[in-house]
Amino acid sequence: MVKNGNPGTGGVTLQAVAEAAGVTIATASRSLNDAYGVHPETKARVQRIAEELHYKPNRFARGLVTGRSDMVGLIVSDIRNSYFAEVARGVEDAALESGRDVMLCNSDLNAERQMKSVNSLLDKRAEAIIMNSVASLSREDQQKIAAAGVPIVLLNRPGRDTTFSTVNADNDKGGRLAAECLLRNGHRKVINLTGPKKHANLSRRSTAFIKTMEAQRGARVNTIHTINTMQGGYEAAIEIFRNLNGETAIATGNDAMAFGVMRAAIEAGVRIPRDISLIGFDDVELSAMTFPPLTTVRQPKYEVGRAAVEIVQQLLSSGSKTPIHRVVDVELVERSSVAKLTK
Amino acid sequence: MVKNGNPGTGGVTLQAVAEAAGVTIATASRSLNDAYGVHPETKARVQRIAEELHYKPNRFARGLVTGRSDMVGLIVSDIRNSYFAEVARGVEDAALESGRDVMLCNSDLNAERQMKSVNSLLDKRAEAIIMNSVASLSREDQQKIAAAGVPIVLLNRPGRDTTFSTVNADNDKGGRLAAECLLRNGHRKVINLTGPKKHANLSRRSTAFIKTMEAQRGARVNTIHTINTMQGGYEAAIEIFRNLNGETAIATGNDAMAFGVMRAAIEAGVRIPRDISLIGFDDVELSAMTFPPLTTVRQPKYEVGRAAVEIVQQLLSSGSKTPIHRVVDVELVERSSVAKLTK
DNA sequence: CTGAAAGCGCTTACAG
DNA sequence: CTGAAAGCGCTTACAG
Numbered sequence: 001m002v003k004n005g006n007p008g009t010g011g012v013t014l015q016a017v018a019e020a021a022g023v024t025i026a027t028a029s030r031s032l033n034d035a036y037g038v039h040p041e042t043k044a045r046v047q048r049i050a051e052e053l054h055y056k057p058n059r060f061a062r063g064l065v066t067g068r069s070d071m072v073g074l075i076v077s078d079i080r081n082s083y084f085a086e087v088a089r090g091v092e093d094a095a096l097e098s099g100r101d102v103m104l105c106n107s108d109l110n111a112e113r114q115m116k117s118v119n120s121l122l123d124k125r126a127e128a129i130i131m132n133s134v135a136s137l138s139r140e141d142q143q144k145i146a147a148a149g150v151p152i153v154l155l156n157r158p159g160r161d162t163t164f165s166t167v168n169a170d171n172d173k174g175g176r177l178a179a180e181c182l183l184r185n186g187h188r189k190v191i192n193l194t195g196p197k198k199h200a201n202l203s204r205r206s207t208a209f210i211k212t213m214e215a216q217r218g219a220r221v222n223t224i225h226t227i228n229t230m231q232g233g234y235e236a237a238i239e240i241f242r243n244l245n246g247e248t249a250i251a252t253g254n255d256a257m258a259f260g261v262m263r264a265a266i267e268a269g270v271r272i273p274r275d276i277s278l279i280g281f282d283d284v285e286l287s288a289m290t291f292p293p294l295t296t297v298r299q300p301k302y303e304v305g306r307a308a309v310e311i312v313q314q315l316l317s318s319g320s321k322t323p324i325h326r327v328v329d330v331e332l333v334e335r336s337s338v339a340k341l342t343k
Numbered sequence: 344m345v346k347n348g349n350p351g352t353g354g355v356t357l358q359a360v361a362e363a364a365g366v367t368i369a370t371a372s373r374s375l376n377d378a379y380g381v382h383p384e385t386k387a388r389v390q391r392i393a394e395e396l397h398y399k400p401n402r403f404a405r406g407l408v409t410g411r412s413d414m415v416g417l418i419v420s421d422i423r424n425s426y427f428a429e430v431a432r433g434v435e436d437a438a439l440e441s442g443r444d445v446m447l448c449n450s451d452l453n454a455e456r457q458m459k460s461v462n463s464l465l466d467k468r469a470e471a472i473i474m475n476s477v478a479s480l481s482r483e484d485q486q487k488i489a490a491a492g493v494p495i496v497l498l499n500r501p502g503r504d505t506t507f508s509t510v511n512a513d514n515d516k517g518g519r520l521a522a523e524c525l526l527r528n529g530h531r532k533v534i535n536l537t538g539p540k541k542h543a544n545l546s547r548r549s550t551a552f553i554k555t556m557e558a559q560r561g562a563r564v565n566t567i568h569t570i571n572t573m574q575g576g577y578e579a580a581i582e583i584f585r586n587l588n589g590e591t592a593i594a595t596g597n598d599a600m601a602f603g604v605m606r607a608a609i610e611a612g613v614r615i616p617r618d619i620s621l622i623g624f625d626d627v628e629l630s631a632m633t634f635p636p637l638t639t640v641r642q643p644k645y646e647v648g649r650a651a652v653e654i655v656q657q658l659l660s661s662g663s664k665t666p667i668h669r670v671v672d673v674e675l676v677e678r679s680s681v682a683k684l685t686k
Numbered sequence: 687c688t689g690a691a692a693g694c695g696c697t698t699a700c701a702g
Numbered sequence: 703c704t705g706a707a708a709g710c711g712c713t714t715a716c717a718g
Contacts (some may be wrong), residue, residue, distance in 0.1 A: 013711060024689050029713060039687055054461050059467050060412075061711035062401035064694045071446070071467065078432065085428045089421065101463055103414070104447040106435050120444055124402050125413065260630070266634070286629060289602070291609070356695060367705050372697060382703055404695035407710045689718085694711105702705085 012053045020053065021046045032057070063125060072101045073121035073162060075131040076155075077109045082285050083301055084132070087155065088306020091130060098313055100127070104323035111136040120150050128312040130305075133157065134164065151315040153308045153324075158200040165315065165323040167307045171201055174297040174330040175208025178251045178279050181295065181332055183212075186341030187249040187277060188219045193236055193261070194253040195228030202228055202253040205281055209251055228253055233260025241268040248341060249277035255284045255296055258337075262290060283333050293335035303328050356395045363396065364389045375400070406468060415655060416464035418448045418457060418474040419498075425628050426644055427475070428512075430498065433648020434473060441656055443470070454479040455461035465491050471655040476500065477507065494658040494666075496651045501543040508658065508666040510650045514544055517640040517673040518551025521594045521622050524638065524675055526555075530592040530620060531562045531685030536579055536604065537596040538571030545571055545596040548624055552594055571596055576603025584611040591684060592620035598627045598639055601680075605633060616682035625677050646671050 014072075018028035023042060030038045031046035032055075063069055070290035074091050076084035082152035088104065095102045103126060105117035114137065114330050123128055126149040134142055145152060147164045153165040160166065182190055192209055195202035206223065213219045233252060237260060240250070252258040265272050272292060280287060285297035311324045373381045374389035375398075392398075406412050411593060417434050419427035431447065438445045446461035446469060449451065455684050457480060465473055471494040477485055488495060489506045490634035498509040525533055535552055538545035549566065556562045569579035576595060580603060583593070595601040601623035608615050615635060623630060628640035654667045 008709075014713095015711075026690080026714080027688055031689090033484060033713080042687080056462075056466055058407070058711050060403045060406035061694090062713075064401070064407055064696085064711080065713045067694090069403075069467075074447075079422065080425070080432050082423070082425065082428070085423045085425070089448065089449060092422070096448075101446045101448070101467060103444045104417075104431065105439075105444070106432060119399075123399055124412075124444060125582045155461050253426070286632065286696060289629065291634065310365060358695075368696080369698080369706080370704055373704090376697080380703060385703080401695050404710090405697075407695080407712085408697045410710085630689095687718105690711105690716095692715090694713090696710085697708105699708090700706095702703105 005080040012055045013333050017050045017053055017055050019051045019143050069125035069127055071103055071126050072100050073103045073126035073129040075107050075117050077107045077132050086301035087305040090302040090310055094306040094309035109136055115141050118145055127316060130308045151312050153311050156201060158204055159327045161323060165311045167304055167326040170327050170330050171204035172208040174281060175205040176212045177297050177332045179209045179212035181279060181338060182249050183216050185338055189247045190221050190249040191240060191247050192221050192223045192251050193257055194225055196225060201229060205253055228257060230256045230260040233257030233265050237261040237264035241270050251279045253281055255280040255282040255287050258294055277338040279338055293338050295335045295338045296333050298330050298331050298333045354397045356592050360398050362397055364392045368601040369624055411466040412470055413443045414446055414469050415443050416446045416469035416472040416583030418450050418460050420452045420475050421449050430564050430648040434652055437649040437652035452479055461488055470659060473651040476546040494655050499544060501547055503668045504666060508654045510647055512642040513670050513673050514547035515551040515652045517624055518548040520640050520675045521557035522552045524622060524681060525592050528681055531588050533564050533592040533594060534583060534590050535564050535566045535594050537568055537598055539568060544570060548596055571600060573599045573603040576600030577607050580604040580607035582626045584613050594622045596624055597623040598623040598630050601637055609627040616680050620681040622681055635680050638678045639676050641674050641676045643671050
């Protein structure tokens, strides 16, 4: 038979601890797990001896009987995206507090790789999976995931999914905040540079932004759709600067697009915020370092990660299957890219 | 007794597959593991049935007997640091190729948290640990880690550790590349803005830089030490710009410091590269986006992650305990912050 | 409060 | 080529 001792721990098993303490492994196990009904003195002795022997429980053996792995899975499209790095940190910190480790997977938003990750995570008995999106998955795959029976929490999914839990930033409030900032600074005729219509998060930001602006008498917003990247923002801005017609500010759907606008502005000789004001959305790391620093709506990325783990905890401890939905707060970060209009 | 079936997989066990295939679990196991000595037809049948039943082996059970977890641990100071996000991606990709998942931990370079992570990873039977640094750990802790018997690979540790494997960028070559770039563009009197003397990586870059510069007749470098951050670079640069004495270029120990120099330049009205040239080291994401884009020496972060996993593979498959050391190549990335001097 | 024992679901010598 | 069986190291009802 295989005799592998207890690799990585010097081979000390519960058995060894029990012997040294003069009890059976049953009592030893109970002592170490702080269970009820073991004499305080016995418990203390066992614990001390376990310590001395550097006993480490074999998680495989424990998992085999308890079914618990003390691990959660996190699948993001790409950890190099600073948004997800922030989220991951929030996840890790919160998971650590509950004694769990996190297994990280990158999916590149590719359905096949994503499904592979899910399977691998399930294989390794992740107690829950926190994932970026499920959008690229077939209905069939989604059902398979749901059937796995472990809590799934989706990041950045607007609206309330009926089978999965979600956590999302408050896009409505964010859109409103951006509009109020512009209004407060005297802007009335503005451009809303947003992403493709099918992009649900950007659409909600846009809708809230427009609604808030237009609630103000005499305000007008010109909405432009483009690709939601720096490049998209750049190209749209070149066009915009050519056809400027009294607009005094641009609000973009995310910071990346705002950076594109900035680049186009430099090339076109348009000065921000002197000639035109600019407000973004996200507050990525770079936003504070551009010239001028970008006024934007901050998405609490780290908190999104934490919130996801909190949902997992709730679901796990209650045993409930009912998805939980959390909307995390956003806030305005005023830097220097929005000018106060003096009429 | 506990009856937890096979949670997360619909409860199908090897036993179930074996029964459906009309064999014993021994044969079923061998078929699924593609072992020798099982009739091709039997094997095919078992595999087909396992597929149909959506059989997923219970990793706990398997791990209990094999001792293998198919997971590696990665401990970085902070995943939000884009350097480590890149490394992590390299690790994940390479690990995936070998069928392993990665458990991610953040240590904040804090000895206690770091040790906790190591222990947790060992607990969960990580087959190897790739970690940022071990510098903050006591000798005792380091020995404990070494004693665990799993391969450990250290990131960014210069020189050859005798007990741990390492992977590091070629700092010597990087320093040389930076110097050659300046020399080629006609710079002879330059400033080397480096970090604290005890910072081994920065010191090596600096030493190689100086050596290469001074091998050129008539070249002279003025070395200045400061904190190796943007703020450090900023503060040092303010001082530098006040006392400029014919120097035509600044080479910094990393990009962060270069960004600090850029900021100071804007404030001091010094134009880069017109008034002074600037070359960094690292090539972080931001480096391509500054104004002007920064000429720098690229560290292959992603490759560092991959190399670490390759070392793990080698060590694991050979069973060798001898540390492996890898130096990954760097390259010059010429952008616009270095001007060609026309005498 | 403690022990004897079953059982978690696998893998792998050992026979045949 | 296949089976019967031991064993990996735990946890937890069941007795006492």
